[in-house]
Amino acid sequence: MDEVKVVVAHSERATDPENYHIGIPLNGTNRVTWTDQKAVQGPHKIRDFDNSRAVEVDCTNEPDLLGIGIEIPRAQLHLPRNKMDQLSTHEMSGQEGIGALLIQLLTQLTADTGHYQPSDGSRLGTVVVDLLSALFTHALDADRTLPPETRGRTLVLRIRAYVQRNLHDPRLTPRTIAAAHHISTSYLHRLFRTEHETIAAWIRRQRLERACRDLADPALCSTTIHAIAAHWGFTRASDFSRAFRAAYGMTPKDYRHQALLAPEPTAGACLKDRVSP
Structure with missing residues (x-):
């Protein structure tokens, strides 16, 4: 997907100093060591690793460990370097909210590659970057640093996930969706102007x-x-x-x-x- 690489891996990861590496175990446990700190990374926990720094990831006692790794160039993330440095101490959940959306997308991409065309790469890469940026800013409470277009695309993804969970509810309308996401109905319709169909048509x-x-x-x-x-x-x-x-x-x-x-x-x-x- 352009310069964003998504791989399913067992233990090895790239060490390009111009990249960040995001590691997500799906089962098993990583033991992570950097400078004078140590951490245990369990399933569906998301961590960011700066490849320009020495980090050891030990999974030798986990022969069946399976996880997803993302390599993303520094320049593609919409956060200042000093903000990204703070993430090394954060472990983000992949079981709820934006983290769950990210893992759902990544597992689908890695399990079903045959249904995507080469031309889909750029668009999918943008979606992955937007979700990562939103996840990081949520962890750092720094949402104002994101460009408006990234916030908008991420919000559309959250709205789509919300709709999928509530399709059975006859009260699901643009008005109730907007209220659930603390936005106006007119702003909701503006978000979907760049989509293939209106929010009401998509729900139907x-x-x-x-x-x-x-x-x-x-x-x-x-x-x-x-x-x-x-x-x-x-x-x-x-x-x-x-x-x-x-x-x-x-x-x-x-x-x-x-x-x-x-x-x-x-x-x-x-x-x-x-x-x-």
Whole structure:
């Protein structure tokens, strides 16, 4: 991803003095030593290492240790050097908030590389840098040092994660999303002007895709269409049918019938492809 390198590694790391190294064990434990300090880094704990300084990472007693390492040039982070120096004493959580978003993205990238094109590298690199910058500034309480565009992109990622967790809630609207993130509704709409679709259209598409998946699931064949629609936030059957027909070109009943009759593993696949990205 441009100059940002994401690797899955067991123990070795690069030592380019112009880079920072961010280490994240997924299982097992690192024992870290630098100058006169020592630390134990457990699973899903995030640490920044300045490669220009001597740091020892001992995982010799962890033969099954698996983790993710990120090499990022100093110049790409949006924090002053004196602020970055303070991070050597910080251990950041990868189980909640921005840290969890970062690990979720990195594990998906390393596990599913075949679905990305070379042209995606620059955009994905920008997302990783923005998340790291936001994570570091949160740890240092230095958010004002981030450029506005980085704060905006990071906020969009947080909003998308929030929406994914709350798609089942029929009260999920631009107004409630804005309130949950302490921003105005107009600012929320401005954030999504640079995205492919409005926030309302994106929410509707996410709900339809999940309803589509459930309609094609043989295990849910006894669940009514209305119950599936309601589970994904559609309180009115007429609204769901109208939105579904507009997206898929057929009624939910016809979609379910065709999807359940199609041979595995292609059930519903051709219909899903009709939804615009």
